[in-house]
Amino acid sequence: MSAKSKNYLSFPIGFIEGSGLSSTSKLYRKILSLGVFLPMTFVLLYLIIRKFREEKRDVLMIAEVFEAITTCAHLLQRKYVMFMHRKLIKEVNKDRDENFWKYDLISTEMGLSFERQMIICTRIIKVVVSGGVFTVILFCLTTVFDRSKVVPLMCWTPEDNKLLTAVIYIMQVLIMLEIMWALLSLDSFYLLMCTDLRIQFLLLQKTIQSVKLGEGSDTKGLVKIIDCTKHHKFLLRIHGKINTIFSSYFIMLYLVTVACASMHSYIILFKSPSLGDSIKSVCYLSGMLFQVGLYFVITSNIEIEAENLCEEIYNINWEGTTNLKIRKHILFMLMKAQEPVSITGGGMLHVNRNEYVGLVRLAYSIATILGGMT
DSSP, rough: OOOOOOOOOOHHHHHHHHTTTTTTOHHHHHHHIIIHHHHHHHHHHHHHHHHHSSSSSOOOHHHHHHHHHHHHHHHHHHHHHHHHHHHHHHHHHHHHHHOOOOOTSHHHHHHHHHHHHHHHHHHHHHHHEEHHHHHHHHHHHHHOOOOOOSSSSSSOOOTTOOHHHHHHHHHHHHHHHHHHIIIIIIHHHHHHHHHHHHHHHHHHHHHTOOOOSSOHHHHHHHHHHHHHHHHHHHHHHHHHHHHHHHHHHHHHHHHHHHHHHHHHHHHHHOOOOOHHHHHHHHHHHHHHHHHEEEEEHHHHHHHHHHHHHHHHHEEEEEEEEOOOOHHHHHHHHHHTTTTTOOOOTTTTEEEEEEHHHHHHHHHHHHHHHHHHHH
């Protein structure tokens, strides 16, 4: 049952290797990523902080500074995850390629359905990245229509040195484009892996449904139960590795999303910004909430299918056999299936639909409190 299926992870793995942070990346890419773009990001952070310290502060200015800081923070966090867990990412990809069940294991029609789900997930990722590119263009256009801005992101620039200002402008554009590359690398790896895991749990459920015991079918039933038990344990190990890779990432993502969403909600609801600032806040807020919601919903889908597995195991007609070995296997698998299958941020944040709704409510509550104080 452990025959190979098409590995859709080759799409993000190619971008991870191209990022220069994989153990198999080419040398010149590693030099570009760690020797050029990484120092460039820290330089930009310094310029942003310098601007914040020197300028008069208001809500719009604080929001723009926070946008700039979180842009750098998102990039640094993704690069940290890809670099620190590069071996684990490679291991997960290898395990998936060698041991995941074929999509058409149950039927050709079901296999085609699962293939379409993976293709749709890939297209959604491309839509998210396209939205990110649109946001980058929007940030760049603000320098054309707003003469007070000379660079896309709020940071310090010299007033009498156009060449250095142009260098900072190019540096910001390159960093924002690198974030798009990071989305195609780490974020697509996570979304495709979670979708693939959900499909594997569905295949496991369908296989368990086909188990029939009693009337001389105990031998075949036992073989299927043993295969399902082994595959279930394997899926739990893969899920644990993914949790290890993305645990710190989700903590940062949650905190930054709450802060950004509350800030932009406050600007939209309680301030009177210019048309350009309003459009930028709406696009930034909607894009960010859609992207984060995508992670939380797809993660929650795995948890739902893992819970459904318990019911399928319980529905096996175990009462139809007197074979104690079969009953012990079913009991053991049922006990393992009852263990919670969830992605957590640092062991504190539970990544699922309910947590996402709580995130949106918290951001709106903070924006309302800020509005009441002004």
